[in-house]
Amino acid sequence: MSSALTKYKFAGFGGQGVLFIGKVMAQAGMLSKQQVTWFPAYGPEMRGGTAHCSVVISTKRIGSPTVGKPDIAIVMNEASYHKFIDSVVPGGTLYVNSSMVPELPGREDIRIVRVSVNEIAHEMGEEKVANIVMLGVMQAITPTVADDVLEKALMELAGKKPELAALNARAFKAGQEYAKNLC
Amino acid sequence: MKAIFTKTAGLSDRPFHYCPGCTHGIIHRLIGELLEEMNLIEHTIGVAPVGCSGFCENYFTCDMIGAAHGRAVAVATGAKRARPDRFIFTYQGDGDGASIGLAETMSAAARGEKITSIFVNNCIYGMTGGQMAPTSLVGQKTSTSPYGRDAATMGYPLDLPKVLTQIEGAVYVASVSVDSPQAIKDAKKVLRKAFQVQLDGLGYSFVSILSTCPTNWGVNPVEALEWLQTKMKPHFALGELKVPATEGGSEA
Amino acid sequence: MALLMKGNEAIAEAAIQAGCRLFYGYPITPSTEIPEYMAKKMKAVGGTYLQAESEIAAIYMVYGAGAVGERVMTGTSSPGFSLMQEGLSFLFAAEIPCVIVDVMRGGPGLGGLGPTQADYFQLTKGGGHGDYHAIVLAPFSVQEMVDLTKEAFDLADYYRNLVIIAADGILGQMMEPVEFPPVAGRKLEPKTWAASGAEGRPKNNVLSYYLTPELGEAENLRWGEKMSRIKETEQRFVEYEMEDADYAFVAFGTSSRITETAVDMLREEGIKVGLYRPVTLWPFPEKGLTARLNQIKGWMSIELSAGQMVDDVKLVVNGKAPVGFYGRQGGMTPEPEEVAAAFKAQLLGGE
Ligand SMILES: Cc1ncc(C[n+]2csc(CCOP(=O)(O)OP(=O)(O)O)c2C)c(N)n1
Ligand code: SF4
Numbered sequence: 001m002s003s004a005l006t007k008y009k010f011a012g013f014g015g016q017g018v019l020f021i022g023k024v025m026a027q028a029g030m031l032s033k034q035q036v037t038w039f040p041a042y043g044p045e046m047r048g049g050t051a052h053c054s055v056v057i058s059t060k061r062i063g064s065p066t067v068g069k070p071d072i073a074i075v076m077n078e079a080s081y082h083k084f085i086d087s088v089v090p091g092g093t094l095y096v097n098s099s100m101v102p103e104l105p106g107r108e109d110i111r112i113v114r115v116s117v118n119e120i121a122h123e124m125g126e127e128k129v130a131n132i133v134m135l136g137v138m139q140a141i142t143p144t145v146a147d148d149v150l151e152k153a154l155m156e157l158a159g160k161k162p163e164l165a166a167l168n169a170r171a172f173k174a175g176q177e178y179a180k181n182l183c
Numbered sequence: 184m185k186a187i188f189t190k191t192a193g194l195s196d197r198p199f200h201y202c203p204g205c206t207h208g209i210i211h212r213l214i215g216e217l218l219e220e221m222n223l224i225e226h227t228i229g230v231a232p233v234g235c236s237g238f239c240e241n242y243f244t245c246d247m248i249g250a251a252h253g254r255a256v257a258v259a260t261g262a263k264r265a266r267p268d269r270f271i272f273t274y275q276g277d278g279d280g281a282s283i284g285l286a287e288t289m290s291a292a293a294r295g296e297k298i299t300s301i302f303v304n305n306c307i308y309g310m311t312g313g314q315m316a317p318t319s320l321v322g323q324k325t326s327t328s329p330y331g332r333d334a335a336t337m338g339y340p341l342d343l344p345k346v347l348t349q350i351e352g353a354v355y356v357a358s359v360s361v362d363s364p365q366a367i368k369d370a371k372k373v374l375r376k377a378f379q380v381q382l383d384g385l386g387y388s389f390v391s392i393l394s395t396c397p398t399n400w401g402v403n404p405v406e407a408l409e410w411l412q413t414k415m416k417p418h419f420a421l422g423e424l425k426v427p428a429t430e431g432g433s434e435a
Numbered sequence: 436m437a438l439l440m441k442g443n444e445a446i447a448e449a450a451i452q453a454g455c456r457l458f459y460g461y462p463i464t465p466s467t468e469i470p471e472y473m474a475k476k477m478k479a480v481g482g483t484y485l486q487a488e489s490e491i492a493a494i495y496m497v498y499g500a501g502a503v504g505e506r507v508m509t510g511t512s513s514p515g516f517s518l519m520q521e522g523l524s525f526l527f528a529a530e531i532p533c534v535i536v537d538v539m540r541g542g543p544g545l546g547g548l549g550p551t552q553a554d555y556f557q558l559t560k561g562g563g564h565g566d567y568h569a570i571v572l573a574p575f576s577v578q579e580m581v582d583l584t585k586e587a588f589d590l591a592d593y594y595r596n597l598v599i600i601a602a603d604g605i606l607g608q609m610m611e612p613v614e615f616p617p618v619a620g621r622k623l624e625p626k627t628w629a630a631s632g633a634e635g636r637p638k639n640n641v642l643s644y645y646l647t648p649e650l651g652e653a654e655n656l657r658w659g660e661k662m663s664r665i666k667e668t669e670q671r672f673v674e675y676e677m678e679d680a681d682y683a684f685v686a687f688g689t690s691s692r693i694t695e696t697a698v699d700m701l702r703e704e705g706i707k708v709g710l711y712r713p714v715t716l717w718p719f720p721e722k723g724l725t726a727r728l729n730q731i732k733g734w735m736s737i738e739l740s741a742g743q744m745v746d747d748v749k750l751v752v753n754g755k756a757p758v759g760f761y762g763r764q765g766g767m768t769p770e771p772e773e774v775a776a777a778f779k780a781q782l783l784g785g786e
Pocket of ligand 1 (some may be wrong): 233234235236252275276277278279280303305307308309310311316461462463464490514515518
């Protein structure tokens with residue numbers, strides 16, 4: 001689909017499911033026969049409750065799985081916003097959970113997409129799937145794998161309980177729909 | 184009236200890095216206060232372990248040495264023999280003092296090293312993210328006892344202070360907790376005695392303090408205190424378990 | 436079907452599939468997922484996971500289980516690996532097969548939790564006492580962690596020697612797609628030497644000492660012969676873009692992945708450079724490197740250390756061409772651009 005190598009960063013606090021959406025993305029990359037790596041922050045980096053992971057999807061063998069300068073980043077809380085806004089490559093896209101991140105000085109050279117995913121998820125009756133809503137938003141605006149592949153990946157990782165699977169599928173769709181109105 | 188929450192000179196201004204609801208911070212404060220009240224700050228060498236409290240050198244205002252995992256008591260022994268005039272304490276987790284460093288603890292006790300060990304028992308490995316500790320309770324689920332600690336294959340929690348009472352060189356052994364204002368007061372009293380035992384040159388003093396780890400127990404701070412009170416306390420001997428003979432103490 | 440798995444978990448799963456039913460270890464970041472996986476999975480296959488009280492205890496538990504002839508493993512990270520060194524020397528002398536994983540992290544001292552390769556000397560030259568070597572395998576991907584772990588158990592049994600898997604914080608923590616294809620494995624002799632109970636046979640002793648210097652020398656010579664045999668037959672390496680290369684990098688594990696990207700970048704600029712990737716760190720794969728000596732005008736070792744493997748490269752190159760070095764330390768990893776720039780500065784005279 002798009003460029004040969006895409007670097008992602010998914011960040012938030014523990015419990016927001018950022019490691020999980022990173023895994024879904026990596027799984028989708030794998031299902032679309034690309035090379036993928038997923039790399040978490042670990043050790044004391046996680047103290048204070050922040051979590052983040054790096055995902056690389058590429059048509060060629062991946063060198064380092066660490067991502068210093070993401071093409072695409074999702075930040076689910078304010079601490080992550082501050083930590084990663086400057087790292088996004090010029091021309092890249094930063095998805096901001098505006099339910100948790102107030103209006104802050106941004107950048108001119110990247111696209112910043114602000115979505116109140118907590119509210120969207122809350123309306124669906126389960127705030128926990130805010131991460132999946134954001135995944136849907138990202139997929140609608142900067143897809144690197146096909147929609148059905150990402151959905152399949154999501155189902156493979158989240159679909160053990162049928163209710164949960166259905167909820168995740170709805171959250172993903174809700175994110176996509178919301179983003180379509182943004183474009 | 185004396186303000187209760189004035190800052191102690193025994194602690195720096197650095198904010199603690201501990202998780203919300205973790206009682207490492209309370210224990211630090213008690214030690215900091217005693218260092219100040221007993222006029223020890225400039226005469227003390229503290230030994231930091233490896234564990235969640237492995238960065239405690241940032242908080243205590245006395246000189247500090249960082250040891251390898253489990254070796255704090257050996258480091259403290261080396262320091263004490265080099266400078267017998269100094270007050271030397273170790274601050275250790277249960278993994279540090281009762282697993283990888285058990286041999287050091289027992290041997291220092293047997294030698295009657297004139298040092299003080301503060302042993303913070305939270306029934307888990309905090310630093311590495313929640314693995315089984317030597318003090319984990321039977322049935323307790325941790326990341327390396329995912330089906331619960333099974334006594335048949337993983338044994339029983341080690342009540343180290345109780346064991347230490349059997350060792351002649353360990354002259355003061357106590358086990359306390361910091362789960363209520365009263366308990367905190369009592370803990371401070373006990374720590375003061377432990378410090379005094381060293382200052383009087385009587386032998387090894389050891390204070391175990393039951394402590395919370397909400398993060399790795401997977402509970403909130405309030406539930407953590409409850410867990411400590413209802414689950415931990417019944418399994419560990421509490422109180423002054425051994426006091427020096429001069430105080431009318433016996434061999435416990 | 437491929438699965439996404441962390442390197443540490445992949446090693447643990449591969450070990451179970453290789454028939455390892457005993458794991459002894461002590462938690463340490465960034466290797467902790469190995470004991471955690473074993474704690475979860477050993478039960479179902481009737482195996483044993485036991486949390487040792489320290490790495491010293493863990494390595495001697497390995498000694499005991501290996502001595503009775505069972506497949507056994509431990510996994511740790513640098514400070515824990517340091518604690519095991521005495522045990523490694525004893526395991527070698529008693530010729531006890533076993534597999535040890537070192538997921539290297541920043542040192543020296545308590546260091547940091549980031550990836551390094553700074554245990555290279557300790558791994559390959561022997562961190563314990565006496566003349567001994569472990570066979571040291573250095574995977575560069577999660578898939579290779581699986582393949583080499585399975586192989587490691589065979590190598591250990593075949594040579595009655597300890598085998599170490601040298602990984603690092605990145606390889607241990609990252610997830611990549613992996614498959615677990617069935618492997619044929621080597622033909623192995625029954626372990627008639629094991630101290631497994633003398634039922635129906637003369638008793639066996641598994642020991643690590645000798646009583647006279649004469650015996651001691653004879654034993655050492657025999658071990659030396661075994662080491663020579665391993666050196667002769669087990670050297671492994673993989674070449675990348677080496678066929679027409681004028682210059683070559685030497686790198687293993689994580690640093691070889693980054694270097695591969697640097698090779699691609701330099702080739703795009705028209706510079707003919709390749710990568711020689713040791714898979715066995717001991718025995719160091721001299722043969723493949725020697726075969727390229729007349730072709731390569733300059734070598735460069737890329738490591739996550741102050742420069743350790745570069746000594747082995749220099750020994751083989753033996754002055755026939757310049758040997759450069761570039762590394763990052765303390766848990767940092769270089770960007771491919773840095774590697775390319777260092778190469779130009781050192782080997783192309785700063786173009
Ligand atoms: C030789 C060695 N092995 C393992 C570790 C990893 N490690 C760091 S702290 C720790 C245990 C922490 O538990 P505890 O001592 O109970 O203290 P807590 O963090 O719970 O306060 C371990 C296993 C290490 N640093 N060094
Ligand atoms: S992990 Fe546990 S012991 Fe460590 S700081 Fe957090 S609550 Fe305290």
